[in-house]
Structure formats: C-alpha cells, structure tokens
Amino acid sequence: MVRNRIDVVTLGCSKNLVDSELLMRQLIANGYTVAHDPEVPRGDIAVINTCGFIGDAKEESINMILSFAEAKKRNKLKKLIVMGCLSERYRTELMEEIPEVDRFYGKFDWKGLIADLGKSYYQELAYDRSLTTPPHYAYVKVSEGCDRTCSYCSIPLITGKHRSRPMEEIEDEIHKLVREGVKEFQFIAQDLTYYGIDRYRSMKLPELVERTADIDGVEWIRLHYAYPAHFPIDLLRVMRERENVCSYLDIALQHISDPMLKKMRRNITKKQTVELIQRFREEVPGIHLRTTMMVGHPGETEDDYQELLEFVQDTRFERLGAFPYSHEEDTYNDKHYTDDVPADVKQKRMDQLMTLQEEVSQSINSEKRGQTMKVIIDREDPDYYVGRTEFDSPEVDGEVLIDKGKHLEVGNFYRVKIQSALPFDLIGGVV
Numbered sequence: 435m436v437r438n439r440i441d442v443v444t445l446g447c448s449k450n451l452v453d454s455e456l457l458m459r460q461l462i463a464n465g466y467t468v469a470h471d472p473e474v475p476r477g478d479i480a481v482i483n484t485c486g487f488i489g490d491a492k493e494e495s496i497n498m499i500l501s502f503a504e505a506k507k508r509n510k511l512k513k514l515i516v517m518g519c520l521s522e523r524y525r526t527e528l529m530e531e532i533p534e535v536d537r538f539y540g541k542f543d544w545k546g547l548i549a550d551l552g553k554s555y556y557q558e559l560a561y562d563r564s565l566t567t568p569p570h571y572a573y574v575k576v577s578e579g580c581d582r583t584c585s586y587c588s589i590p591l592i593t594g595k596h597r598s599r600p601m602e603e604i605e606d607e608i609h610k611l612v613r614e615g616v617k618e619f620q621f622i623a624q625d626l627t628y629y630g631i632d633r634y635r636s637m638k639l640p641e642l643v644e645r646t647a648d649i650d651g652v653e654w655i656r657l658h659y660a661y662p663a664h665f666p667i668d669l670l671r672v673m674r675e676r677e678n679v680c681s682y683l684d685i686a687l688q689h690i691s692d693p694m695l696k697k698m699r700r701n702i703t704k705k706q707t708v709e710l711i712q713r714f715r716e717e718v719p720g721i722h723l724r725t726t727m728m729v730g731h732p733g734e735t736e737d738d739y740q741e742l743l744e745f746v747q748d749t750r751f752e753r754l755g756a757f758p759y760s761h762e763e764d765t766y767n768d769k770h771y772t773d774d775v776p777a778d779v780k781q782k783r784m785d786q787l788m789t790l791q792e793e794v795s796q797s798i799n800s801e802k803r804g805q806t807m808k809v810i811i812d813r814e815d816p817d818y819y820v821g822r823t824e825f826d827s828p829e830v831d832g833e834v835l836i837d838k839g840k841h842l843e844v845g846n847f848y849r850v851k852i853q854s855a856l857p858f859d860l861i862g863g864v865v
Contacts, residue, residue: 441472446518447485448573449573455566460555463556465553484518486519489762499516571617580624600630620653621658690707691741724751728758734775746787795805802860809821831858
C-alpha cells in the first residue's frame with residue numbers, strides 16, 4: 435500500500451472518463467500521486483467512477499466495487515470512495531448493501547470528495563485535466579444531461595436536464611489542450627444535437643464546431659452522440675467546408691420500423707430517417723456513419739426485426755454497434771410495458787445483426803484497398819504501428835495496422851497506403 439496515492443478507476447463511457455480526468459488533476463494539485471485504472475489497488479485510497487446505464491454496466495460497476503471492498507477487508511486499502519452514475523441513481527441502496535464503502539458521491543457532487551479529504555478545490559483548474567488518453571487526443575464534453583424522453587433510457591434520470599457549456603469556455607479548453615500537444619478532439623455529450631438550445635435558445639452545434647475548427651493546432655474534430663430528430667442540418671456544411679472536421683458522425687438510430695420507433699418514443703419516422711441519411715451522404719461525400727441499434731425492445735416482433743436487418747443491409751453503415759434491450763427501473767417502459775422478448779431471442783437477434791454488419795464492414799473496408807489515407811499513430815505494438823483514419827474513433831472503431839519498415843512517431847500523422855482489409859481493421863504501409 436503506497437501512502438498518499440489514490441487509484442482512480444473509470445467505468446462506462448468517455449463522459450465518465452472526462453470527469454475522472456478533472457478529479458485527477460485536482461488530486462494532483464493537492465499533492466497526491468494518482469494512478470488510473472490499476473488492475474489491483476496499490477494506493478491507500480481508491481475512487482471508483484461508476485456507470486449505471488444498462489444492466490451489464492451496472493453489474494460491472496458493482497463487481498468492481500465489491501472487488502475493492504474485499505481488498506479493503508484484507509487491509510490492502512484504507513479508504514474506498516464511489517462516485518458516478520450508479521451512485522447518483524442508487525446511492526441509498528448501495529450504502530445499505532456495501533457498507534465497506536466509506537463515502538458515495540453522485541455524478542455531479544464529486545467536488546465534495548476533495549473537501550472531505552481535507553483538501554482544496556482549485557477553481558482556476560476547473561477545466562484542467564490529467565489526461566488518461568494518449569497525449570495527442572482528448573475528449574471534450576460540450577454539454578451534460580438530456581431532454582429526450584426515449585422509452586427505455588435511464589440517462590435523463592441520472593444526468594437531469596440538458597445543460598450546454600458556454601462556447602468561450604470550450605474554446606479556452608481546446609486552446610489549452612492544443613498548447614499541451616493535443617491534436618485530435620472527440621466532441622461528446624449525451625445529446626450533441628441539442629447543444630445551445632438551453633443557453634442560446636437555438637441549435638449552436640454548427641457554430642461551435644466552426645469556431646473550434648478555426649483554432650490553430652486543431653487537426654481533427656470528431657462528433658459523437660447526435661440524435662436524428664431535429665438534426666441541425668447546417669452542421670453538414672461545416673463538415674464539408676472544414677477539412678479538420680472529420681467526415682464522421684456518431685448518431686444513434688436504435689431502430690427503423692415505425693411501430694418500434696413510436697414505442698421507443700424517438701420522435702422520428704422511418705421515412706424521415708432514410709431521408710436524413712441520404713442527405714448526410716449527399717452533402718458530405720464519403721461520410722462515415724456510426725450508429726447503434728437496439729434489439730428486443732418490448733413489443734419487437736419478428737417482422738420489426740427483419741425490417742431492421744433489411745435496413746442495415748441496404749444502408750451499409752460504415753460503423754454499427756448493437757445491444758439487447760435492458761429493462762430499467764423508473765423509465766417510461768417500466769411504467770407502461772413488460773420486458774416481453776425472451777433473453778435468448780434478444781441474444782440471437784443481436785448476434786445475427788452483428789454478423790450481418792461484419793459482412794457489410796468487410797465489404798466497405800475492401801473498397802479501401804489501394805487508397806492512400808491520412809493516419810494518426812496511436813501506439814507501437816511488437817509487430818505493427820497502430821493508427822487510425824479520420825473515420826475511426828478511439829476505442830470504438832477499427833484501426834490501421836502499419837508495417838514497421840519505417841520508424842514512425844506516436845502522435846504524428848502519416849500518409850498510409852491501404853494494402854489489405856479485415857472486417858474492422860485495415861493493413862497498410864507508409865507512403
């Protein structure tokens with residue numbers, strides 16, 4: 435056990451990661467040594483930043499807490515602290531069930547953690563972070579919360595109403611990160627599409643992206659977690675005109691059949707969805723779309739599912755993930771529907787959908803053979819340098835495996851000719 439060391443463990447999404455990075459910077463300013471995501475606790479204090487989105491994520495968070503609680507019982511840890519989405523939603527229950535935890539904090543009151551350690555919160559470091567990513571890229575959270583009312587989703591119960599950050603604050607943060615060597619920025623939010631509505635009374639995402647793209651040193655901006663209903667179309671112009679705004683959009687569609695879209699309370703129809711995708715591809719040639727699909731929502735019939743398969747086959751999404759429906763307490767569905775699709779049917783549908791997507795991805799990747807693409811190098815592995823194109827977001831998308839014939843610098847950009855293609859990765863050599 436290392437004195438004055440705090441281990442911070444982050445579970446869940448990149449938005450949680452930003453919160454951990456903000457906390458870690460404050461802890462370092464207060465004289466602590468901080469480690470991120472250790473396999474076992476080494477310090478005398480541990481902080482677990484939890485996820486509470488769906489069943490699997492909640493189970494992972496609880497298992498992690500129990501693992502560290504066991505370490506505390508064996509005197510391998512002096513103090514165990516839990517924060518984040520799970521404890522925001524289930525704090526009372528967790529306090530009763532896991533008494534080994536010394537203190538619980540929610541998603542937004544973690545600043546009190548520092549005070550409770552007897553330390554100071556430095557307001558001048560409010561948006562300084564101890565980056566856990568490679569130093570050439572960072573996540574930038576542009577807003578918090580969600581105003582949508584999707585039937586299945588617990589996020590608004592955890593995060594509350596949508597709250598946009600001021601544009602100037604985001605610009606200042608990016609200027610600072612650029613000075614520290616960051617070149618690539620992933621813009622993230624529970625709902626990017628609504629950025630500005632609360633603060634400026636209009637959709638300001640296009641303006642925000644335009645202004646930040648004009649900052650010297652910003653090489654790539656990539657956009658995550660847009661919503662299809664009431665999409666700010668002017669964003670497509672910005673994406674087309676600004677070379678450093680990646681032709682990439684992460685937009686969760688969830689389903690395509692009208693009966694399911696209605697039950698999910700998505701406020702969009704199949705026809706509107708198809709027209710929106712067509713417009714994306716017309717206005718931003720070569721755009722790569724990442725989406726997420728849900729199978730097994732209450733009431734999903736075999737016809738609904740087959741319609742989804744056909745849509746995925748015809749649309750040929752460059753990136754697609756899927757997950758089985760998880761019935762969450764206190765959501766609209768919890769009050770109005772029963773979880774009526776058997777678990778084995780959900781799993782079968784998800785597996786079939788992802789098998790189809792693997793075939794689509796292989797076909798799309800194969801078309802890139804012979805192309806020369808701009809690639810940023812993330813790391814050096816024993817056999818390859820590993821990088822990404824503008825169409826690949828860290829952690830969630832494929833990579834480019836580059837032969838080691840030439841010495842490459844991690845964090846730099848290179849022109850890479852694609853030689854062969856796997857379903858999710860590309861293989862190439864530096865030109």
